[in-house]
Amino acid sequence: ATVQTADYLIVGGGTAGLVLANRLTENPAVSVLVLEAGGDGLGNVNISDYTRVGAAWGTDIDWQFPTQPLYYANNRSLGSAPRGKVLGGSSAINGDVFDRGDAREYNEWQALGNPGWNFSTIFPAEKQSEKFYPPDASDDIDYVLDRHGTDGKVASAFSIAAPPIHNDIIASVVNAGGVETADLEGGNVTGIAHVTNAKLPTNETRSTSATAYYFPYSYRPNFKVILHATATKIVWRSTTPGNAVAGGVEYVDQNGVTQSVSANTVVLSAGSWGSPPILERSGIGNATFLASLGIKSVVDLPGVGENLSEQTLVPMQWQLNTSLPIPRSPFLLNMESIQKTFGPDNLSTIESLLDAQTTSLSNALHEAHKRLYQAEAPWIEQFIRVSTPASGPSVLSMYAVNLHPLSRGYVHIVSANGTEYPEIQYNWFQNPFDLYLVAAACQRIQKIANTPPLSGWLTTSIAPAPGVTDIAGLEEHIKNTAIQTNHIMGSALMAPREDGGVVDPDLKVYGTKNVYVVDASVIPIEPAAHLQGTVYAFAERAAELFKQNQ
Numbered sequence: 001a002t003v004q005t006a007d008y009l010i011v012g013g014g015t016a017g018l019v020l021a022n023r024l025t026e027n028p029a030v031s032v033l034v035l036e037a038g039g040d041g042l043g044n045v046n047i048s049d050y051t052r053v054g055a056a057w058g059t060d061i062d063w064q065f066p067t068q069p070l071y072y073a074n075n076r077s078l079g080s081a082p083r084g085k086v087l088g089g090s091s092a093i094n095g096d097v098f099d100r101g102d103a104r105e106y107n108e109w110q111a112l113g114n115p116g117w118n119f120s121t122i123f124p125a126e127k128q129s130e131k132f133y134p135p136d137a138s139d140d141i142d143y144v145l146d147r148h149g150t151d152g153k154v155a156s157a158f159s160i161a162a163p164p165i166h167n168d169i170i171a172s173v174v175n176a177g178g179v180e181t182a183d184l185e186g187g188n189v190t191g192i193a194h195v196t197n198a199k200l201p202t203n204e205t206r207s208t209s210a211t212a213y214y215f216p217y218s219y220r221p222n223f224k225v226i227l228h229a230t231a232t233k234i235v236w237r238s239t240t241p242g243n244a245v246a247g248g249v250e251y252v253d254q255n256g257v258t259q260s261v262s263a264n265t266v267v268l269s270a271g272s273w274g275s276p277p278i279l280e281r282s283g284i285g286n287a288t289f290l291a292s293l294g295i296k297s298v299v300d301l302p303g304v305g306e307n308l309s310e311q312t313l314v315p316m317q318w319q320l321n322t323s324l325p326i327p328r329s330p331f332l333l334n335m336e337s338i339q340k341t342f343g344p345d346n347l348s349t350i351e352s353l354l355d356a357q358t359t360s361l362s363n364a365l366h367e368a369h370k371r372l373y374q375a376e377a378p379w380i381e382q383f384i385r386v387s388t389p390a391s392g393p394s395v396l397s398m399y400a401v402n403l404h405p406l407s408r409g410y411v412h413i414v415s416a417n418g419t420e421y422p423e424i425q426y427n428w429f430q431n432p433f434d435l436y437l438v439a440a441a442c443q444r445i446q447k448i449a450n451t452p453p454l455s456g457w458l459t460t461s462i463a464p465a466p467g468v469t470d471i472a473g474l475e476e477h478i479k480n481t482a483i484q485t486n487h488i489m490g491s492a493l494m495a496p497r498e499d500g501g502v503v504d505p506d507l508k509v510y511g512t513k514n515v516y517v518v519d520a521s522v523i524p525i526e527p528a529a530h531l532q533g534t535v536y537a538f539a540e541r542a543a544e545l546f547k548q549n550q
């Protein structure tokens with residue numbers, strides 16, 4: 001086997017991994033080696049054309065992770081779930097929405113026992129990651145420049161001009177008691193506004209972590225990437241209890257041959273379904289579970305693979321009375337608190353459901369969610385777009401997204417075999433709070449749709465069927481139609497060890513001397529946003545920490 005060495009070995013050249021690799025290699029004295037299971041993706045139009053959302057799913061640049069049937073949603077199967085298997089990772093195949101979370105959410109990262117992780121450190125990291133291109137005045141899209149970064153690496157811009165119906169959608173949200181905001185960035189994510197894409201407007205191509213953080217810097221001699229290299233497990237130099245030392249990583253190359261690389265520091269950036277399985281195969285996880293698979297325990301860490309969080313998305317759609325001359329409009333996002341969703345007089349049932357601890361959510365996370373509620377943090381997103389099929393009238397979609405689900409799933413290996421898919425269970429709606437909340441969110445969307453001037457555009461409801469307006473009927477609609485946002489996180493939680501944590505605030509895995517996780521799996525509280533903007537900011541801040549600790 002070929003042996004290469006580096007100061008830092010980063011497993012996964014995805015969204016977070018390439019940010020860290022880029023920032024560390026700014027110092028020519030530091031060498032970084034990235035192992036990426038996929039290829040470079042160069043020339044793949046399903047990556048570069050950001051409007052082709054979904055075209056890459058099910059192809060060779062998608063992992064196509066199998067998922068378990070949803071026990072609490074009529075045992076429905078979602079089949080396989082997409083994750084990017086290519087340089088850039090999921091930033092290369094995602095929906096390309098680019099936005100960030102609320103200050104109240106980032107401050108809860110710190111309140112959970114992670115000093116230094118709060119809005120005052122994340123906001124500068126957000127700006128550091130972004131290069132914002134303001135829209136033309138003729139596009140009729142508001143923004144606030146100082147909420148954006150203008151000097152960072154990920155290009156962001158609004159997509160095409162908004163059609164006139166958008167002003168009526170905004171007016172109906174306001175008429176139904178909501179608020180309009182000029183720009184959802186900057187830490188107060190409340191109200192309705194347009195949202196940017198990660199794209200370079202000069203040539204209308206997608207900005208990924210590979211186009212932003214790798215390709216322009218691949219000339220650096222200290223920044224090496226091995227493609228088609230699937231890491232299987234950590235190779236230990238010593239397994240002294242409480243202080244295990246990694247010597248490197250084993251991987252399978254494109255010919256199926258096992259190779260190894262050595263490094264002073266091992267960083268897992270293989271994503272929320274990629275990093276926990278590598279830890280488990282390396283002996284880090286629930287010791288009893290690992291013993292059942294014949295794996296010797298190195299660190300007994302029951303939080304590994306647990307606490308998997310995924311925001312659900314429920315379709316609410318109406319037929320328009322006209323066919324608009326656009327295939328699809330840009331996205332509008334309306335972010336609202338639970339108090340807004342229910343109205344002030346209808347909170348008692350949801351409060352008692354929120355108080356009940358019925359899931360595997362740790363007490364610390366449960367308390368954090370209660371504080372978010374008290375602070376009236378954004379909790380429900382309405383993800384809004386108008387699209388026009390090849391024939392027939394246009395369709396208004398106002399998806400209901402639960403930003404802070406209490407139900408938690410898991411990802412665990414099924415054998416010690418390094419390339420076998422893990423078992424993934426989302427566990428949606430295990431906690432009745434989630435189902436009831438989303439049903440009320442659907443009613444809130446129906447109220448907005450029935451409010452002028454938007455109501456004047458709409459004919460029949462497509463989803464759910466016309467007349468389904470009561471909580472019970474909407475709960476069935478939710479169970480039968482909820483799909484992923486693909487914002488998975490939390491499966492290698494940054495939290496105190498006694499609260500199910502896997503990494504400490506320096507992102508170091510408990511019980512090890514030199515193993516870290518830097519990807520969405522450590523993020524402890526969901527942002528009121530689509531996840532990539534937060535992952536970029538998180539990884540920028542992680543890189544700062546690594547540099548400080550060098």
Ligand SMILES: Cc1cc2nc3c(=O)[nH]c(=O)nc-3n(C[C@H](O)[C@H](O)[C@H](O)COP(=O)(O)OP(=O)(O)OC[C@H]3O[C@@H](n4cnc5c(N)ncnc54)[C@H](O)[C@@H]3O)c2cc1C
Binds near residue numbers: 011091230
């Ligand atoms: C279909 C889809 C749509 C989405 N839509 C949006 C959206 O519109 N807006 C938004 O903000 N967010 C969106 N997201 C979420 C966002 O893209 C992710 O949260 C984010 O990219 C995750 O970053 P990450 O670094 O944790 O993982 P990833 O970017 O997935 O990186 C993990 C990397 O590790 C590699 N890897 C995994 N295992 C191994 C191994 N064993 N050996 C070597 N390499 C390995 C993978 O190939 C990949 O390159 C979407 C995600 C998906 C999948």
